[in-house]
Amino acid sequence: MAILKEGSRAPEFSLPSTPDQKVSLSEFRGKNVVLVFYPADWSPVCGDQLALYNEVLPMIKKHNAEVIGVSVDGIWCHLEFGKERKYRFPILSDFEPKGAVAKLYGAYRDHEGTSERALFVIDGEGIIQWSYLSPVGVNPGADGILKALGESMTSPKLKIPVSIEDHSQGPDNAPLVLVEYGDYQCPDCGLAFPMVKRLQKALGDKLKFVFRNFPLSEVHPNALNAAKVAEAAAIQGKFWEMHDLLFEKQANLDRKSLGDYAGQLGLNVEARNEAGGKASVEKRVETDFEGGVRSGVNGTPTFFVNGIRYNGDWEFGPFLSALKEMLAEKD
Numbered sequence: 001m002a003i004l005k006e007g008s009r010a011p012e013f014s015l016p017s018t019p020d021q022k023v024s025l026s027e028f029r030g031k032n033v034v035l036v037f038y039p040a041d042w043s044p045v046c047g048d049q050l051a052l053y054n055e056v057l058p059m060i061k062k063h064n065a066e067v068i069g070v071s072v073d074g075i076w077c078h079l080e081f082g083k084e085r086k087y088r089f090p091i092l093s094d095f096e097p098k099g100a101v102a103k104l105y106g107a108y109r110d111h112e113g114t115s116e117r118a119l120f121v122i123d124g125e126g127i128i129q130w131s132y133l134s135p136v137g138v139n140p141g142a143d144g145i146l147k148a149l150g151e152s153m154t155s156p157k158l159k160i161p162v163s164i165e166d167h168s169q170g171p172d173n174a175p176l177v178l179v180e181y182g183d184y185q186c187p188d189c190g191l192a193f194p195m196v197k198r199l200q201k202a203l204g205d206k207l208k209f210v211f212r213n214f215p216l217s218e219v220h221p222n223a224l225n226a227a228k229v230a231e232a233a234a235i236q237g238k239f240w241e242m243h244d245l246l247f248e249k250q251a252n253l254d255r256k257s258l259g260d261y262a263g264q265l266g267l268n269v270e271a272r273n274e275a276g277g278k279a280s281v282e283k284r285v286e287t288d289f290e291g292g293v294r295s296g297v298n299g300t301p302t303f304f305v306n307g308i309r310y311n312g313d314w315e316f317g318p319f320l321s322a323l324k325e326m327l328a329e330k331d
Contacts, residue, residue: 001106001254002138003049003107003116003118003120003131003133004105004108004120004128004131004132005128005131005258006031006128006129006130007127007128008120008127008128008211009126009127009128010025010033010035010105010120010122010125010126010127011025011101011104011105011295012024012025012026013091013093013101014019014024015070015093015101015106016075016093017075017078017090017091017092017093017094018075019075019076019080022301023045023068023090023092023328024032024127024218025068025122025126028066028068028124029124029126030124031064031065031066032064032065032066032121032122032123032124032149033065033066033067033068033120033121033122034053034060034065034066034067034068034119034120034121034122034145034149035068035070035120035121035122036049036050036053036067036068036069036070036115036118036119036187037070037071037102037105037107037115037116037117037118037119037120038050038069038070038071038115039071039076039109039112039114039116039117039136040072040114041071041077041081041091042072042077042081044306045117045136045137045138045139046071046117047180047216047219047296048139048219048298049084049117049140049141049297050069050085050087051085051089051141051219052084052139052141052142052293052299053067053069053089053142053145054087054089055216055217055218055289056134056142056146056216056293057088057089059142059290060064060142060145060146060149062091063146063149063150064124065088065121065149066175067089068089068090068092069089069090069091069092070090070091070092070094070101070102071091071093071094071114071115072093072094072095072099072113072114072115073092073093073095073265074093074095075095075104076134078091078092079167079201085140085218085219086218087218092105092286093150094115094228096175096276098113098116098312099113099114102115102116102118103120103142104172105120106118107133109123109136115138115140115207115227117134117140118131118133118134118135119134119140119144119145121145128143128144128150129148129282130147134145136152138170139298139299140298141264141296141297141298142293142297142298143293143295143298143322144293146293149328151252152259157295157304157307157308157309158179158295158304158308158309159295160191160287160291160293160294160295161179162177162179162208162210162256162307164177166210166212166258167210167211167234167239167243168208168209168210169200169208169209169214170200170205170207170208170209171205171208173211174205174206174207175206175327175330176203176206176207176208176306176323176326176327177207177208177210177305177306177307178196178208178209178210178303178304178305178323179210179212179303179304179305180192180196180209180210180211180212180301180302180303181213181214181226181288181292181295181297181300181302181303182212182213182214182300182301183212183213183214183215183216183220183223183300183301184215184220184222184226184227184230184246184247184250184253185215185220185221185222185223185226185250185253185259186216186220186223186300186301187250188300188301189247189300190247190250190302192284192314193244193247193248195314195315195316195319196209196301198316199316199319199320199323203320203323203327206327207323211243212288212291212292213227213230213231213284213285213288213289213293214288214289214297214300214302215227215285215289216299216300222253222254222258223253224285225253225255225258226246226253226258227285228244228281228282228285229246229261229262230242230246231281231285232262232267232281233262233265233267235281236267236268238265238267241264244264245261245264245265245288246261246301249261262316295309296318301314305323305326307309310322
């Protein structure tokens with residue numbers, strides 16, 4: 001069974017969002033709807049995917065659009081899942097008859113009894129404008145959704161070119177430019193931190209490294225404040241000192257600890273507090289994040305090399321080998 005394609009009329013449905021409330025597609029007539037079928041609550045890929053949509057919801061709403069999640073899990077499972085993850089959009093239970101709505105959209109996995117990982121953008125007249133079936137183990141991200149809603153983007157290329165506004169280490173004329181979209185509270189970013197240091201040491205002046213903020217604050221509640229503190233430190237000329245300290249102290253990123261770290265770096269407390277509240281700091285983090293979404297970033301860490309997303313193994317050995325191969329191709 002193939003999923004419904006562009007130009008098809010979206011089948012009407014009415015599914016429970018709570019034990020005594022239902023949500024119908026027809027309620028959203030006049031608005032765009034991003035309909036997200038996913039296999040199961042609590043699975044790592046599903047959690048990351050929905051967390052990303054929660055983060056980019058303001059960007060989606062700019063296009064007069066709402067997000068609706070659907071899976072075959074029971075309503076009580078949904079309620080606990082949504083409560084813990086603090087989702088700001090409804091997740092509906094396609095439980096009984098099992099997968100009935102997913103089947104209407106061609107998004108049911110008969111052999112597993114779960115929904116496919118399928119996306120649909122439905123316009124205000126109920127017509128499917130875009131649909132996408134992702135491999136069940138792959139987070140499809142949000143770039144395709146935003147493109148369907150009218151954003152201009154080129155994925156998997158870096159949407160926002162590296163500039164003097166970026167936080168960077170290494171010579172401007174380095175043949176390799178490595179951009180990381182990272183989250184200070186993300187465990188995988190914590191693992192990537194010493195790996196990047198080793199790459200910088202191994203490649204020397206052949207590598208320029210750029211770090212951009214991509215805090216997934218619904219999953220990592222201290223990530224956004226940590227990013228703001230790093231940007232506030234940048235105003236006083238100590239971005240990289242704070243960047244390194246935040247990853248070294250990743251287990252303790254509460255507000256008090258963040259203030260202590262600023263003190264350790266000798267930052268002026270009054271200036272730090274003022275900078276931390278400036279719209280410019282928040283705007284910088286927001287700009288980094290939106291640029292990441294438009295570049296197809298769907299989790300952290302995500303790396304780009306010379307403007308092209310790197311999808312290979314980012315363990316030190318394989319990553320270094322890949323970068324050396326790129327260098328050899330330039331010679």
